[in-house]
Amino acid sequence: MLIDTYGRVATDLRVSLTDRCNLRCTYCMPEEGLQWLAKPDLLTDDEIVRLIRIAVTELGVTEVRFTGGEPLLRPGLVGIVERCADLDPRPRMSLTTNGIGLQRTAQALRDAGLDRVNVSLDTLRPEVFQAITRRKRHDDVLRGLDAAHTAGLTPVKVNAVLMPGLNDDEAPELLAWALEKGFELRFIEQMPLDPQHGWKRDGMITAGDILASLRTRFTLTSEGEDERGSAPAERWLVDGGPARVGVIASVTRPFCRACDRTRLTADGQVRTCLFAREESDLRGALRSGAPDEEIARLWRLAMWGKKAGSGLDDPSFLQPDRPMSAIGG
Ligand SMILES: Nc1nc2c(ncn2[C@@H]2O[C@H](COP(=O)(O)OP(=O)(O)OP(=O)(O)O)[C@@H](O)[C@H]2O)c(=O)[nH]1
Numbered sequence: 001m002l003i004d005t006y007g008r009v010a011t012d013l014r015v016s017l018t019d020r021c022n023l024r025c026t027y028c029m030p031e032e033g034l035q036w037l038a039k040p041d042l043l044t045d046d047e048i049v050r051l052i053r054i055a056v057t058e059l060g061v062t063e064v065r066f067t068g069g070e071p072l073l074r075p076g077l078v079g080i081v082e083r084c085a086d087l088d089p090r091p092r093m094s095l096t097t098n099g100i101g102l103q104r105t106a107q108a109l110r111d112a113g114l115d116r117v118n119v120s121l122d123t124l125r126p127e128v129f130q131a132i133t134r135r136k137r138h139d140d141v142l143r144g145l146d147a148a149h150t151a152g153l154t155p156v157k158v159n160a161v162l163m164p165g166l167n168d169d170e171a172p173e174l175l176a177w178a179l180e181k182g183f184e185l186r187f188i189e190q191m192p193l194d195p196q197h198g199w200k201r202d203g204m205i206t207a208g209d210i211l212a213s214l215r216t217r218f219t220l221t222s223e224g225e226d227e228r229g230s231a232p233a234e235r236w237l238v239d240g241g242p243a244r245v246g247v248i249a250s251v252t253r254p255f256c257r258a259c260d261r262t263r264l265t266a267d268g269q270v271r272t273c274l275f276a277r278e279e280s281d282l283r284g285a286l287r288s289g290a291p292d293e294e295i296a297r298l299w300r301l302a303m304w305g306k307k308a309g310s311g312l313d314d315p316s317f318l319q320p321d322r323p324m325s326a327i328g329g
């Protein structure tokens with residue numbers, strides 16, 4: 001079991017498969033990209049599957065999410081999913097992606113055993129998409145979303161970050177579209193994780209702003225804490241349900257008390273929190289020939305040191321040294 005000193009148990013593992021990406025979302029990466037990890041520093045497919053096996057069979061992890069960077073850029077993704085689907089107990093598996101290339105791989109991922117996908121899409125307007133992501137790939141994302149739905153990678157969730165002056169007027173429009181498509185839309189408050197440190201609390205769109213905007217067109221009824229469990233998204237029934245909309249309000253309504261997450265970076269470091277400033281080196285242990293029990297011990301030890309929360313409200317808060325794309329958002 002991965003338990004911390006606050007009694008929280010981590011059963012949800014987020015695995016970053018690469019720090020690279022084919023978009024350059026302004027809230028995540030600079031235009032020129034980042035200093036990418038060198039190939040030899042990345043975990044191999046075998047190393048990733050071994051760490052997931054240890055997490056699942058020895059440490060009580062039940063949910064595995066593949067993320068990045070852009071996880072669809074990892075050539076071995078389908079094989080990794082297939083091998084993890086053979087584990088006993090079999091973890092539930094999901095993917096968080098920008099959707100580019102999903103049209104080609106959705107069915108293969110489903111056949112390999114992936115359960116569902118979350119796709120990031122901040123806008124329905126191609127020109128705004130280009131302003132946010134610095135790439136002309138809006139159509140690819142829309143096609144990827146449809147392919148995921150058709151392949152049964154459901155519920156398909158859509159993640160949208162709203163930014164002032166860019167897409168903050170689009171919340172009702174996005175929700176109407178998601179309802180029509182049968183996707184579950186979640187709005188995400190922008191977090192201070194961009195490498196250029198451009199984030200400002202008074203410049204972000206808050207959960208309160210988003211809900212007020214949605215209520216101009218829809219009736220929202222809170223789903224309640226019991227339904228939420230440890231999920232980052234607080235959800236509302238739309239016009240009486242059954243459709244829902246979520247808001248992930250890491251900044252204004254943090255959910256750290258119920259956190260059940262542990263993270264693995266693409267270069268094999270355990271992070272106890274998105275905002276952690278320390279990491280534990282599992283890759284070094286793997287490559288020096290440590291047996292499974294030793295890896296499991298190091299992982300438990302790391303989680304025991306997990307902080308109470310993100311620290312966003314501490315006057316001494318410092319952004320993590322790694323950008324979001326390298327942590328595995
Ligand atoms: N603060 C915080 N944000 C998180 C955490 N996990 C995910 N997020 C953020 O929530 C947003 C959506 O993340 P997803 O990868 O779609 O995962 P999720 O919402 O946990 O996934 P579901 O299980 O499908 O609800 C992203 O911006 C993540 O960075 C977390 O543990 N803490």
Ligand SMILES: C[S@@+](CC[C@H](N)C(=O)[O-])C[C@H]1O[C@@H](n2cnc3c(N)ncnc32)[C@H](O)[C@@H]1O
Pocket residue numbers: 021027028067068069070071096097098118119120159160161188189190191192193194324325328329
């Ligand atoms: C880092 S991305 C990795 C997976 C994939 N490339 C994608 O975009 O879905 C994971 C999620 O983090 C979100 N994200 C990135 N930077 C963020 C920030 N500064 N604040 C809030 N969410 C952010 C993205 O919108 C996306 O939904």
Ligand code: SF4
Pocket residue numbers: 021022023024025028029068069070098120325
């Ligand atoms: S949010 Fe995802 S798609 Fe956008 S730059 Fe970051 S890793 Fe790439």
Ligand code: SF4
Pocket residue numbers: 255256257259260261272273274275307308309310
């Ligand atoms: S900010 Fe850290 S402690 Fe809070 S929910 Fe996210 S990962 Fe967990």
